[in-house]
Amino acid sequence: MTKTKEEKRDAIIAACCIGAFYVLILILEAVVPATHILFSILKKSAVYSLAAVSMNLLNGFTGLFSLGQAGFMLLGAYTYAILNMPTELKLGTSVYKYYECAIHFDMGFLPSLLLAGVIAAVFAALIGIPVLRLKSDYLAIATLGFAEIIRAVFQWEALGPVTNGANILSGFTDLNHIYIPFTKIAIPPTFFVMLLSGICIAIVLLLINSSFGRAFKAIRDDEIAAEAMGINLFKHKEMSFIISSFFAGISGALLAMYQFTVKAATFKTAMTYEILLIVVIGGIGSISGSCIGSFLFIACNEWWLRFLDESSNNIAGLNIFRSGFRKVVFSLIIMVIVLFFRKGLMGDKELTAKNVRQFIAGKKSEKKAKGGEKA
């Protein structure tokens, strides 16, 4: 079937908006000093967007509740860091202080990044085989357990020659050292991480709108009907789980690039809950919701509400503004959002040209209706 004119026009509008957005980022990076907090927020939200989208693919679109996000991100981050770190650094004593590194090779940034996803996906496949045949509640327990175990295993001394035990890994290619191939021209870091995460999110979006994405949604809506219409539950759940974990692994690697260092202790369950919160705030089953959610979450948490923690802000002598108060306000905001937007900011809708137009038209007709009542 051919697309209608309107659909074509909407696609062009969407492409232009996305293009304009990336150009804006490029301009900002050229004009505003690189140390501005905006960039750190944008970079981190790009990473978290991908993590949230990959979680949404599983939780929101396939109806499988998994809590292993931090574990898969850890796998991705470590895989990337270990593979990409230059060999001479691995053999030296500055990073592997207490162990002799057992890995005597390194890889370019792209293959390391891809393998970060692949390793996470392989682990997902192995967990999925026993667990996804059971009722879906088991997946949450199994993945939560997996994330905790993997974090402990990576800090285990016996694996020190590979993981550097509980110590920090560093010295791999970070966001500030990405160059256009065959040149010495550095790619602006915020632009770069947003581009990479954007490409991954676009792939997820394409998947969701393909025949397989429809099968995932069928499983989410009604498993019994899906099975009766010939959709193999195990195969499709496993597929969704593997793809979701692949992108979780990539987002872990991007997080490593953003942070310059990797440490197992940062990938706690709290991180999974943060990402889950982003998914819920943005809207379960909405990709654009996850992206908006992660920007708002990170900007609120690390930027907009920071003034609350500064003790110089005393109002009427009350010393309520001390460190930690930010978290109180933050929790209140989240509660308000959850109360007023039961289904998250976006529900299960996407931010598309068509929906925006309908939204504006809806507002107008609402106004008209109200005006009519008055008259």
Place this chain on the structure above:
Amino acid sequence: MSEALLRLENVTMQFGGVVAVDSLSLEVETGKIVALIGPNGAGKTTAFNCITGVYQPTNGLISFDDKLVVSGHPTGKMKRDYKGSNSEKYLDKEIIDPTPDEITRLGIARTFQNIRLWKSMSVFDNVLTAKHMRNRQNVFTATFRLDRAEEKRMRQETMELLEEQNLAQYKDDLAVSLPYGLQRRLEIARALATDPKLLLLDEPAAGMNPQETLELGEFIVEIQKKHNLTIFMIEHHMDLVMRFCDKIYVIDFGKLIAGGTPAEIKNNQRVIDAYLGVAEE
């Protein structure tokens, strides 16, 4: 070679202590419209669930297209607790326990007594998604749109099915926003999207008035011809069953009590006692 497309042999389904289907043997001939009737709780839906792989029968065999597709016999604790007959007969047979999607792939599609449409999806997507089973694309070619011809084929066939059911005008509406009767039609369209040979309908006329029921009957005959189908349906509307079915099986308390042409069934005393008599009261 017989003409039976579907054959049940001593199928028994026991839940705990309840024997819902008891040694049910019947045949559904190729190209016919066959009805399964019986009072509420007789075990009709359970029989369908055994055929479609939702339940593994406690005992008995089911073959489709002259191939054994389901086979069960009492195992473990059930060996002791089994209340049905023929408990020894199939013990040496290997258990065959297919999943519902494997059954659907063989060419058996169904609708549900309590409608089970995918509620977040449009009318169009409900049918299109059922086409996924026979999709030639793999996840890679589907995601990166490398096989547009296949996608186009699925969409075209979906549109044809919707037109055939007079649902084309609702294609972008949410499936669950349709009136009840149309939802039942959509479920039939969705089942047809899997390209079945045998279509199982569980009370397709439930909640319809006599006029709608009559139309549905004519429509079932029409799709049976058009898609070369064999139809096996559970139905309570006797006028529909008597008028449009070639053969009728009657079950009561899980047991087959009669089977024959509408005329034979109409005059069968056991059926009148067990079922028709009750219905006419």
